[in-house]
Amino acid sequence: MSVLTYAKRPLARIGAALALALAIVGGLILASGATAEASASTVAVKALGIAASKKGAPYQYGAAGPYRFDCSGLTFYSFKRAGKRLPRTAQQQYNSVRHVSASARRRGDLVFFHSGKHVYHVGIYAGGGKIWHAPKTGAVVRLERIWSRSVWYGRLVS
Numbered sequence: 001m002s003v004l005t006y007a008k009r010p011l012a013r014i015g016a017a018l019a020l021a022l023a024i025v026g027g028l029i030l031a032s033g034a035t036a037e038a039s040a041s042t043v044a045v046k047a048l049g050i051a052a053s054k055k056g057a058p059y060q061y062g063a064a065g066p067y068r069f070d071c072s073g074l075t076f077y078s079f080k081r082a083g084k085r086l087p088r089t090a091q092q093q094y095n096s097v098r099h100v101s102a103s104a105r106r107r108g109d110l111v112f113f114h115s116g117k118h119v120y121h122v123g124i125y126a127g128g129g130k131i132w133h134a135p136k137t138g139a140v141v142r143l144e145r146i147w148s149r150s151v152w153y154g155r156l157v158s
Helices: 003-053 071-082 090-096
Strands: 096-098 110-115 120-129 129-133 142-145 151-155
Touching: 003 071, 003 120, 003 129, 071 090, 071 120, 071 129, 090 110, 090 120, 090 151
Parallel strands: none
Antiparallel strands: 096 151, 110 120, 110 151, 120 129, 129 142
């Protein structure tokens, strides 16, 4: 082997070690920043499960559980039981969350139905284009396909 070959090997080892060190440090930085996001995601998925457990509960205007709900009452109740407080009305809830695009939506995100700038209904995204919600008088809490394009998405943050 030539002297040049021996000289290249230590440099390659140093480069690999440096790359590994940077990956570890970068991973730690990402992990610490992602902790709040992961925590919020866990709460959101728990809230989704709580909303689903209320399947069949009757709609009642102004009700926030545990046996009857209006739309924002269901989201308020579900997130409260999951350990996170939300304001009471759909509009207030929309104003209090981080807004996300449809392509970035995840299970447990809030889905806000709107007319112009006015939010009139809210549910919890279940995946597959469906939400858990308390639809209207005479109906019950149920899983339903999102029926409108006039929706915004929101995510709770820690």
